[in-house]
Amino acid sequence: MPSPYRAIFAAPGTLAFSAAGFFGRMPLSMMGVGIVAMVSQLTGRYSLAGWLSATLALSAAVLGPQVSRLVDRHGQARVLRPALLISVAAVAGLLVCAQQGAPNWTLFAFTACAGCIPAVGAMTRARWAAIYHGSPRGLHTAYAFESIVDEVCFIVGPIVSIGLSTVWFPEAGPLLATVFLVIGVLWLTAQRATEPAPHPRTSDSGGSALRSPGLRVLVVTFVATGAIFGSVDVVTVAFAEEQGSKAAASLVLAVYALGSCLAGAVFGLLHLKGEPARRWVLGVCAMAVSMIPLQLAGNLVVLAVALFVAGLAIAPTMVTTMALVEAHVPRTRLTEGMTWTGTGLAVGVSLGLSASGWVVDEYGAGAAYAVPAVAGALAVVVAFLGYRRLRRPVPTREGRDDEHIQDHDEERVA
16 A cells, blocks of 8 residues: 555554445445346336436435434434434335335335435545544545545445346345445444544534535535436446447446546545645546547447546545535534535436436437536536635634635645
8 A cells, every 4th residue: 555545544443444434335336226226127117216216316415414414413323323223224125115016105215214324435534534634635645545435336336236136136236235334334333432523513513514605616516526427327328238238338337437546546645735626626627528528439448448537537526525625614514514515416416317318218328428518517617606615715613724724735744
């Protein structure tokens, strides 16, 4: 492991909560596609499977920030364990109802409750923020490592989930995702030494993290970014099917995630100076521009190369996003703020899935790559319009040192 990554794990407990976080976030990449694979096999209705997957994403978008807000107030252990119980019960009900052919409304009801799944990625990032608060270089490397873990999950998770559901039995994908969630959350919440201190409600900590103008810019931009991801997934599957090799779609999408993973690993080694907001805008622009070559791909090999290049812009942009959230959101609402960015992505993914599916049906997969290109253009517009709000964090009553934050990337660890 390169020295900057080895250095961040010198702090006691970091390796253990990172390992727990890996298991706990696997459902993020496994549950949605697992539900699609399960329901499509049991009922033969892809439309129902898609609507259930979208319901899960929207439910997580609504419930996730509320769970994280409670975590900020009461601590991870006290909140995540009850949330885990609700999620596991809901997924169990969904699996039983799907297997028994229960009415569709029962599937939607249990899927909506399953959206209570804890945002484990936000929990581990909050622990890193607590450990390396005041050490920008260490925090930058830690966030880069978290992005690498995210991409590894998105490389491995869908392949495992779809593979088990098609080769073993239909419910296998969501079932294994639930097992991973239980292992990850229970293991993470058992580690109390690295758990961030809760911030009970006070006159200074009420309200939502979305009161921050900078966070609102990030979330809205991430809605458009999520639409890129959702539409690329759907259109790539349709394109592979048109090319006569639908099974290759998972490998092509894995190459997309691999590009992001490698870029995140390199980005974490860098000690960048300058304004994070400017780097973030450049990253959003790079993601948008990288969608243009996809429309020119004539076969799966060219598409895989184009997606690998497109993936290079993802992780660095995500790492910078987390740094901006940390700068713009008070520490009393940091976990909630990080979860809101995931909420924006989830909403965008649902919109991208729906829009690209319609375009594929009407005009074919080749034309449908215009959907992520349009989503990228919208992300750029929002990023430029909100750039001034991101340049300097708004002063808070928690006593944040704005000048320290402005020079966040120019400090060095002693």
